[in-house]
Amino acid sequence: MTHAPHSHRHDWSAGELPVMDEAFWNARYREADAIWSGRPNPQLISEATDLPPGSALDVGCGEGADAIWLAEQGWRVTAADISPVALGRAAVHAEAAGVADRITWLQVDLTAEIPTGFDLVTAQFMHLPLPQVDVLQRRLAAAVNPGGTLLVVGHDPSDMGTTMPRPQIPDMYYTGPDVADRLDAGGWEVLVAEARPRPAVDPDGRTITIHDAVLKARRLDQNRS
Numbered sequence: 001m002t003h004a005p006h007s008h009r010h011d012w013s014a015g016e017l018p019v020m021d022e023a024f025w026n027a028r029y030r031e032a033d034a035i036w037s038g039r040p041n042p043q044l045i046s047e048a049t050d051l052p053p054g055s056a057l058d059v060g061c062g063e064g065a066d067a068i069w070l071a072e073q074g075w076r077v078t079a080a081d082i083s084p085v086a087l088g089r090a091a092v093h094a095e096a097a098g099v100a101d102r103i104t105w106l107q108v109d110l111t112a113e114i115p116t117g118f119d120l121v122t123a124q125f126m127h128l129p130l131p132q133v134d135v136l137q138r139r140l141a142a143a144v145n146p147g148g149t150l151l152v153v154g155h156d157p158s159d160m161g162t163t164m165p166r167p168q169i170p171d172m173y174y175t176g177p178d179v180a181d182r183l184d185a186g187g188w189e190v191l192v193a194e195a196r197p198r199p200a201v202d203p204d205g206r207t208i209t210i211h212d213a214v215l216k217a218r219r220l221d222q223n224r225s
Contacts (some may be wrong), residue, residue: 007018011218026147035063038042040069041125041153044070044124053073055076055119057122058124058133059110059123059126059140062083064091064094067079067103068090075168078106080107080114081105081107082108087106091103091105104190110136118144123136127155141184146223147218147221148219149216149218150217152213152214155212156175157170162202165205175193176195187222188220191216191218192215192217195212196214
């Protein structure tokens, strides 16, 4: 997914938290022909461009922009999402981009199950309430091969104080250091753990600065001397 969920059916500003299950996301995707921009997330481009291509897991792939970009860079991608509506849309986009043969689409509840064994695991804007996000991020780490990279990007908690529409639910947010704290300290090299600013346009057309929480870490290969 490309942003935290925002739907007219739920009063996010008042802190109402829906059950974000398959039915929720299918309904969300059916609201429009496209609910995300169709462009790969900027922090993925920034942090993955120089990585040697291998196997990648795109967690919460949505309509497929990140998975398609990774495939275009030479990665073999497993793109996972809870919504079959999103996955069907993503598969059409991949065919149009000519990279369908490099992507495997996987419909799965990522709060219950995550495949393992990847050189890159990327999760862009996967926001869940505590303790689900804690469990999810620990599973993301476990899915990375020795020597591989974990990239987790989300909306920084400071965004709740901007004019960009964000759920006013503090437990749904995390910082880069929060994610780093969930890693086994002896098993990872933390490369980035920060709130990274970027410009954005709010619903009233104003250009503002928001922040992405970015965690990039390399899993150490304990078998290498």
